[in-house]
Amino acid sequence: MANEGDEKQRQLDQYRISLENTRLTTDQGVRVDDTDNSLRAGERGPTLLEDFHFREKIMRFDHERIPERVVHARGAGAYGRFQVYDGSLAEHTVADFLCDPSLVTPVFVRFSTVAGSRGSADTVRDARGFATKFYTRQGNYDLVGNNMPVFFIQDAVKFPDFVHSVKPEPHNEIPQAQSAHDTLWDFVQLQPESLHMMMWLMSDRAIPRSFRMMQGFGVHTFRLVNAQGRGTFVKFHWRPTLGTHSLVWDEVLRIQGNDPDFNRRDLWEAIERGAYPEWELGLQLVPEADEHKFDFDLLDATKLIPEEEVPLRMVGKLTLDRNPENFFAETEQVAFCTANIVPGIDFSNDPLLQGRNFSYLDTQLIRLGGPNFPQIPINRPVAPVHNDQRDGYHQHMIHQSHTSYSPNSISGGCPMPAIMSGQWDGVFQHYQERVDGKKIRKRSPSFADHYSQATLFWNSMSSWEKRHIVAAFRFELGHVERRAIKEKVVAHLVQIDRELAAQVAEGLGLRVPAASVANHGKYSPALSQANSPSDSIATRKIAILASDATEAGQLAPVREVLEGQGAICEVLAPHEGTVGTLTADRQLTAASSVLYDAVLLADGGALAASAHAVHFVREAFKHGKAICAVKDGRTLLDAAGLPSTEGVIGSDTAGETLAQRFVQAIAVHRHYGRDIDGVVA
Secondary structure (H helix, E strand, O other): OHHHHHHHHHHHHHHHHHHHHOOOEOOOOOEOOOOOOOOEEOOOOOEOOOOHHHHHHHHHHHOOOOOOOOOOOOEEEEEEEEEEOOOOOOOOOOOHHHOOOOOOEEEEEEEEEOOOOOOOOOOOOOOEEEEEEEEEOOEEEEEEEEOOOOOOOOOHHHHHHHHHHHOOEOOOOEOOOOOOOHHHHHHHHHOHHHHHHHHHHOOHHHOEOOHHHOOEEOOOOEEEEOOOOOEEEEEEEEEEOOOOOEOOHHHHHHHHHHOOOHHHHHHHHHHHHOOOOEEEEEEEEEEHHHOOOOOOOOOOOOOOOOOOOOOOEEEEEEEEEEOOOOHHHHHHOOOOOOOOOOOOEEOOOOHHHHHHHHHHHHHHHHHOOOOOHHHOHHHOOOOOOOOOOOOOOOOOOOOOOOOOOOOOOOOOOOOOOHHHHOOOOOOOOOOOOOOOOOEEOOOOHHHOOOOHHHHHHHHHOOHHHHHHHHHHHHHHHHOOOOHHHHHHHHHHHHHHOHHHHHHHHHHHOOOOOOOOOOOOOOOOHHHOHHHOOOOOOOOOEEEEEOOOOOOHHHHHHHHHHHHHOOOEEEEEEOOOEEEOOEEEOEEHHHOOHHHOOEEEEOOHHHHOOOHHHHHHHHHHHHOOOEEEEEHHHHHHHHHHOOOOOOOEEEEOOOOHHHHHHHHHHHHOOOOOOOOHHHOOO
């Protein structure tokens, strides 16, 4: 009997242990009540510093990787300048770089992928970071954004969970820099707040043609504050002057093998050529009196403000005109922080933004080795620095003051805060906002709608964009091993749009559940890349296929027009050196169509028997690129079996008319109307 009692006690102890293992605690063993909402003052109030669970969780997350960034590890950067237009923003802000058109503010911009390591490829399906450091006279201002206007989560306390889910799976470290796996989609099906961002991620926005042709967004709602202390809510947008363009998914897969550095090489080479990338800064301004006029919450980072409701006000231009001298010293050591703001710019109570303000400082402390990382040249402000911060790892400054405390009398009270000196000009003063509410872990009910804007995005897409989104969902979910996860994701897609869900489900062999919410029918044309400007071929790369029989003269009229409008032409031939009367830039067998935007066929007769040349042309056709055949070049079109359709041009005369037709075909970027699925590259 004693043995029976001992066995029952052992089983009871094991049950208690197993029960304890299911209970979430802090690193101190304190059980946690809620890990989905940070502690804030009221449902829409600011996040509180005393939230020890969030502080510990985000601190541990920030310190997971040594030495590379946990996220945004794969990046490229460049220096440039920003200048506001003549229409001053002084009515809204005291930030002088936004108010004085005569000021040229130096900047450093870093572009990046999010999920992959430093060794991953540039062209993976992913969001892209777009972080800008403004070296203003009032101090450094960091606008740390993405190429998508929304994010996966509403509260920063969920950021470690989201990133853990999208990173390679912990048991086998697979897959690298990809979202097509179980843990990410398990997170998505359990966190429907991520669905709007997932629609963007499944769209062509996740595979940009180049950093120079993608938009940037501040994501959050910030505040501008004027001299009278009046606040105006603001959303920041970067809009590329070259238009917003993307790659084709099949093209992406091939680029990763041909040139994993495709985007960073493109940025570097454009600046070296003097084809300086440019973006306009656009603002969406919302008076504080209108904070609650929308059918969503301005503090919700999973929502955007449709431009039809609040139009963009274009206020200035960013130009990147200088490459770094040393990748590590500059691009790798640059340290951004959303909390780096200047007078005239302030935060909202967006819980994702509030948490980022905690997180970034932690990240830099571990990544750059201590508190003096602002003294690294790439991070050093142009504004003078005077304070009582001392010592620490990697101290570069030689402080000569005999005091390092405030107040003091030995150093004449210096450096002294404005409240002591009485000199308030240019001083940062926090926006004064009344805050009331109980300390609570609870999200505002105004954050509860997770489907409406995902539907808005879907409704706004062109037919080819919708086809690509469906194909992306099929590809991603096709790599998910657990059927239950696929089914639950499809159940969410039904709430966005039944036709979307039906097309995805068909590819996965799943049943489509009934939709409980009908499509609201609203759309925003500004969200579609089909409406992006398509009137320039500047910096587009054109492959000229040539052979020993090619005469430079037969190409001259077309090539002169292309290069005259800023395109970059490269001659590809069966061998290097001289071909006909041209000089080959590279071997045809050492090149790939996926590295070019369009193809000019100069001598199809000699190349028609080349399997590589035929493949090159067929692959370019499959990816929707403009193809122009001059004279005998049409023989190669015939050998490739390509139909005469949109974007495919041929003529016996290489005159200006043909050149202009080719220019128009290239400017469209991609000819998505083709039945490209019928051609196997």
